[in-house]
Amino acid sequence: MSDSPVTGWSRGMRPDHLFRRFEFGSYAQTRRFLDELAQLSESMGVAPQNIGFGTTHVNVTIAAEGQSLTDQDLLLAVRIGQLAGVQPAAAA
Amino acid sequence: MSDSPVTGWSRGMRPDHLFRRFEFGSYAQTRRFLDELAQLSESMGVAPQNIGFGTTHVNVTIAAEGQSLTDQDLLLAVRIGQLAGVQPAAAA
Numbered sequence: 001m002s003d004s005p006v007t008g009w010s011r012g013m014r015p016d017h018l019f020r021r022f023e024f025g026s027y028a029q030t031r032r033f034l035d036e037l038a039q040l041s042e043s044m045g046v047a048p049q050n051i052g053f054g055t056t057h058v059n060v061t062i063a064a065e066g067q068s069l070t071d072q073d074l075l076l077a078v079r080i081g082q083l084a085g086v087q088p089a090a091a092a
Numbered sequence: 093m094s095d096s097p098v099t100g101w102s103r104g105m106r107p108d109h110l111f112r113r114f115e116f117g118s119y120a121q122t123r124r125f126l127d128e129l130a131q132l133s134e135s136m137g138v139a140p141q142n143i144g145f146g147t148t149h150v151n152v153t154i155a156a157e158g159q160s161l162t163d164q165d166l167l168l169a170v171r172i173g174q175l176a177g178v179q180p181a182a183a184a
Contacts, residue, residue: 027139031130038123047119047147048146049146049147050144050145050146051144051145051146052142052143052144052145053142053143053144054140054141054142054143055139055141
């Protein structure tokens with residue numbers, strides 16, 4: 001079994017959470033990612049617990065509100081990875 | 093002399109920086125503040141070193157790139173405070 005259920009993210013406990021750092025080549029790319037992430041959150045109705053960013057990086061933490069991460073939390077992580085141009089290994 | 097040159101912000105060293113936490117009543121208010129902060133940064137050509145946010149809070153760190161904070165850094169701090177609805181004590 002994998003340590004993390006979502007490729008590219010590290011999993012931590014207490015509370016159950018996923019963390020990932022995204023690096024960008026410019027502030028414009030960082031801003032675009034943040035804007036798309038905000039739109040994604042609104043459309044899914046679920047938001048990361050914390051987002052930290054500077055000019056060329058974004059740290060995202062998705063934490064469980066209850067005992068453990070929900071399917072919606074895991075899907076949010078996958079989709080955020082896709083925003084950043086990281087496609088799942090198994091595609092059609 | 094004041095500990096911090098800008099009202100509402102705490103000052104730290106190594107590197108010279110200003111820090112402030114803003115709390116909001118809703119995610120919509122948090123998003124609006126973040127959007128306005130991004131527009132302000134672009135118009136001033138200077139951005140905080142780090143911004144960390146959750147659904148109802150935003151932590152802002154403005155750090156010196158050189159030895160100490162510049163006039164532009166200090167002005168950015170004042171204007172971010174104004175975005176959040178905090179007016180300077182001495183107004184006309």
